[in-house]
Amino acid sequence: GSRMSLLWFLLTAPVLLTASSPVYNPNNGTVPLVIWHGMGDSCCNPISMGAIKKMVEEEIPNIYVHSLMIGKNVVQDTENGFFLDVNEQVSMVCSRLAQDPKLKAGYNAMGFSQGAQFLRAVAQRCDTPPMKILISVGGQHQGVYGLPRCPGESSPVCDFIRKMLNSGAYSDIVQKHLVQAQYWHDPLNDNLYRNYSLFLADINQERGINETYKKNLQRLEKFVMVKFLQDSVVDPVESEWFGFLKTGQAKETETLQESATNQI
Template sequence: MGFVKNLVEQNVPGIYVLSLEIGKTIKEDVENSFFMNVNAQVELVCNILSKDKMLQTGYNAMGFSQGGQFLRAVAQRCPSPAMKNLISIGGQHQGIYGLPHCPGESSHICDWLREMLNLGAYRSLMQEHLVQAEYWHDPLNEELYRNKSIFLADINQERGVNGSYKENLMKLNKFVMVKFLKDSMVVPVDSEWFGFYKAGQAKDTYTLQESDLYHEDRLGLKVMDKAKKLEFLTVEGDHLQFSKEWFITKMIPYLK
């Protein structure tokens, strides 16, 4: 994130960049990305943003990987200060079903994480304390996902429509979603554009425009799509693998 922060500052002179750290140290930030309840993380970020005097007239938000859907939750739940553009780089907006790789793949945390998700992602203990379980989306048991997911099912309005979530998201000028075409971490990769597996199996997928979420317009995405507020971009690389040139050409314009 330090590299990204510097890159933005170099290419947008005078810009103020806040890099969100969930914890007092880098070590805590990494641990919290696995073990801190996502709803608590979103609430923490909302408080940070509300107190930052530099952001009170509005700001652009950029989230990487799971940070993409976490910042979308911020946009939906915390309209003040106003988020102008939301850029999701490799975010999993319909969740994941599988975790073939994760940060620090060789570490014991990733092996343990896979075991816990396979054991029971929707158990209350897992949902409360395991970040990846909170956006685990089982297409073989959609009802269980809708009823037990404490984060993703909520922000995707699976149990009913919270009008403020929809209204707040629709206030965005642009919602930019970047998909990595050779992504080996996000399963299915279609989730980065709000697509997912068709119910009852884990092979064939649907697009955002084919989804119930879109046709029922629970988040206002259909209206936003018609108004050309949604941007769908691709990168040829693996998860979060992009060039400096690509970032400057494709991402910087949304920050100016």
């Protein structure tokens, strides 16, 4: 319904999918699109990413769409969205994109849910090939502090994840083996988060400024963040626009402009 209408608008808006500067492009002037799915999903699910890929291809003739599969098949792809170290996933994607000749002149990227912050990490860490536009659809750029609802068949997995997060999100074993722990942001334990978050605290420059990350992110022509007005998966929903809970409590939120994280 409304989500598909929004996606249709984003994908067909010429500003997002035609190159604003002349680049070598084998695809009739359309910039290729890379998609990274969200938690509990896969690259090729016919009712989610598969449908979006098809919709893009129908709306934009001759476009090359690369929907990322993390693993050798759809089952692995879905499982890796829960259990494969995010830094390893980002590294795998960086090398895969660099090896794809159709992307060498640059590409646009669209990430859904956790796939959005993972693609931001790709933009910050890997400048070849260049990402031009990043569209974040319900991404969690300041992380999450709660897993209120998990999509579809993933509910038992989410119950397990919730237990692990509650038992010690920043312990070494949970950080290394649980994707959601790597963007778990506990406002009541800010020092633990800054020091032991293996992924989010790094890409959000919480432990010091990485000038390469900053420079690479500033190279994006556009960074579009879509926040859903009713989102039952992301908590707090402000994270979709880079806002979060104020440090030291778990009720009041603040925007990116009000927070200390605006030097990313």
